[in-house]
Amino acid sequence: MHWTQYANLAALGVGAVIIYTIAYCIYNVFFHPLRSYPGPKLWASCFVPAAIQSLKGRLPYAIKELHDQYGEVVRVLPNMLSYDSDQAWEDIYGHIKGRHTKTFEKDYSFYGPTPSGAPNIIMAGEADHRRLRKLQSHAFSEKALVEQEPFLIKYLNTFIKGLRDQVNGPAKGVVPISMWYNFTTFDLIGDLAFAHPFGCTESGKLHPWIAITFEYIKMMEFMRLTRIFPTIEKLLALFIPQSLKDVRKNHAKWSADRAEARVAMKTDRKDFMSYLLRETGDKGMSKDEINEGALILVLAVSLMNFLHQTATVLTGMTYFMLKRPETYDTLRNEIRTSFESEEDMTVNSLGKLKYLNACIEEGLRMFPPAPTAMPRVAPKGGDTVCGRYVPQGTVVGVTAWAAHRSSRMWKDPDSYLPERWIDSEFDSDHKKASQAFSYGPRNCLGKNLAWAEMRLIMAHLLWNFDLELVKEDQDWMDHNKIFILWEKAELHVKLTARVK
16 A cells, blocks of 8 residues: 555544544533533533543632632533532432432442452442441440540650650741641551551651552542543553553552451450451352452541541641631640540540631631542432432533532631521521532541541640741642542641740
8 A cells, every 4th residue: 555545544543533522522512411411511522621620730720710600500511510508419429319210320430440340349230238237337436436545546646746756856847737637647557457567657657558548549530530531541551651551550459468468467455457357158258348348448547538638637737727816825725625635635535625626627628638529429310419410421510619618508618617506697508518428328438537536636736835836837728739539739837845
């Protein structure tokens, strides 16, 4: 075949791709079942605008701006609708007897397969999810929390000691508090999940596996983007750096090895795995499921808010609190005047502090651990969301960043105001629009543990130290990106030991 014939074939191929792309975009804008939903035509026409924002780490920010312009529901992809209201949480993620006879299943193109192929509690279908949740829920019950409190106190004491060393050392009290929150929460989870503490609070350094975990989260965003284009997913996957692919493999292997080591241990310690191993037979967990369960416990409890980042919320809460001195003073005074000694501050006693709880609630609203929409798929025959019919197969989700900061849901939404959870002045706020632990039967199992950690860490921190935001981090919020979860900039504070 002459070279000109090859050139002609190539030109025909390119032309066909261009014609298909134009036709695809025209169909999405003018003929797609979602054509009547509000949103920018460019976003409705193709995946490119959302993909660009996602790669920049700004997708939830951009979607929030679209909600400000278009309202409660916005078409953000050809086949996806984003919502930002309390009603949407209920309609999409809830299970209301007598109202919904159908379930909005998870969009598995978002989550992708597990490393071993076995189901875990996040990616399991409805039947497997009920079984796995029942098994794992015991590890996060109120009873389990009482049994786990000694673990919490152990790492809390190491956290405070490490900070004292920073105050008395060369740093003179200027510490990356965001990193120290990470140290403490990861040490706790490593011990509870694997009986393998990472030693971060003692060494003042991240364990290598934790660094891998942070990269793993970012890698998930790249993998998700390839699944948006199922027809060319394998081709796009070729452009994912081998280093990122290795991250996923190494992360899964390390977690599985630790899980197997914990299973082999002969111990009566009351950690996460002890509850997973109680059941055997058909109702219990297979070896692959235990490995997946161990992996997901670490991700779900210490990183995710479906996927809840305790350290993330504490970091955001610290920043917003120090930016509003009256809030900081009120919380510090509540903690220091409510107890005779530091030993009196327990999970149970701290749960009774009104202003502390309000500060945490507001921290969860202002800096939700999972700011991205966790997508679901409209069931066969379609269903209604926020009073409007959604065709079957449509991907829907509440973008938490938008819902938590919507001016239609909140008075003064961009201000950190713990009083909104206490004072009648804020009765008009739609409190149910803030769902940092998600909503419904698949909400976060680790909520009780996360609340216990946040109360203990913040209370003991303010009992022992005075805090000041360093000048260089006054605009810290402007430097955070989102790749499914937060890629946080380091937050530095100046600690001064309390004069008693």
